[in-house]
Amino acid sequence: MRLRRPAAICAGAVLAALLLRQTIVRADPESRWAQLVWGEHPSVLTATSMREVGLAAAAGKTPSSDTLQDIGQLVRETPLAAEPLLVQGALAEKRGDLARADQLYQEARRREPRSVAAHYLLTDLYLRTGRAEEGFRELAELSRLVPAVTNQLAPAIAKFSHDPGAANQLRSAFRSNPQLEQPVLWFLAQNPSNAGLILSVASSTRSEAVPAPAWQERLLDEMMAQGQYAQAFAAWSRMTGSNNAGGISLFNPSFRKSNDPPPFNWNYSASEAGVAEPENGSLRILFYGRENAVLAQQTLILRPGKYRLILPVTADSGDPRALGWSIYCLPDKTKILDLPLSSGVAGTVAGDFEVPPQACGAQRIELDGKIEDSSATVDARIGPLTLQRLGA
Secondary structure, three states: OOHHHHHHHHHHHHHHHHHHHHHHHHHHHOHHHHHHHHOOOOHHHHHHHHHHHHHHOOOOOOOOHHHHHHHHHHHHHHOOOOOOHHHHHHHHHHHHHHHHHHHHHHHHHHOOOOOHHHHHHHHHHHHHOOOHHHHHHHHHHHHHHHHHHHHHHHHHHHHOOOOOOOOHHHHHHHHOOOHHHHHHHHHHOOOOHHHHHHHHHOOOOOOOOOOOOOOHHHHHOOOOOOHHHHHHHHHHHHHHOOOOOOOOOOOOOOOOOOOOOOOOOOEEEOOOOOOEEEEEEEEEEEEEOOOOOOEEEEEEEEEEEEEEEEEEEEEEOOOHHHEEEEEEEEEEOOOEEEEEEOOEEEEEEEEEEOOOOOOOOOEEEEEOOOOOOOOEEEEEEOOOOOOEEEOO
């Protein structure tokens, strides 16, 4: 009987030690304490191995032989774990053994069907190697698990989009995974040469109640920056369904509220300098006179010739001469119209200008606010505008 108590104490101490080790490992398997008290535990081995693999990958190196041995041990000791197989697959892919990488990734996915990493690596592998149908199938599952991951895969999808037959695959993928469309088109829109592809695969969901998707403005901005004015206008017309196909007049001269994107629709300012906003068929302007500002602007595609701009002005307060319309030729910003507003309370202002046949592939019309001697706020209404062609 005397021997039982020391034995019980010993057994209790062992159990306490085991519980302590388990508690430490469960709390933080990556901690130094966990490595010291139970370094061979699968959770500790997994955490430390994954960390070493990540550090090696960040440095562009292969994991050390000790780390690779730990991964091999994990494969043997944790037959249901996906992580070691994913690492082995990534190493196989780095060596160029894509068949082996595919096999390992699939086995990892089989062991852990909800593994985000397994679906991500398979999606990336399939899209980069032209296996679109399999790639989008993996992507569909991945998007359900982590919807935001499509942003990270957009470059791989965009690269695939130039392969033969890819447009049809993209359209199908966008229909089944609507959340995929915007990040992919945004990525493609950084290159104007993708305009035809983008317009051929984008969903036709135009609505005056919904703002234009961000990729449209990005694509148009990139095309304008490269001087592709006519191509940008054609793309914009297709996006918006505009009937201004001839490009011989202002778009939206009455300043109606519209979600059609710039630059061929109005772009309004709202800043500390002033505010411009559509209001009942005219443009309401509040200009505070603190600094010069462009309050509204639009890009035009006018044929060479003579034109007249006509607009009614109503000033509720302040001096409207602080405001004026300008038209510039692009890309050099040569001014072809300078039309300050009159000082009267109400009236009509008109100005003539000529679009030259050279160096004026597009024009920009601007409503400018300029600092005057008086700092009083200008409160005015302008429009609707009329643009008349006078002749060649």
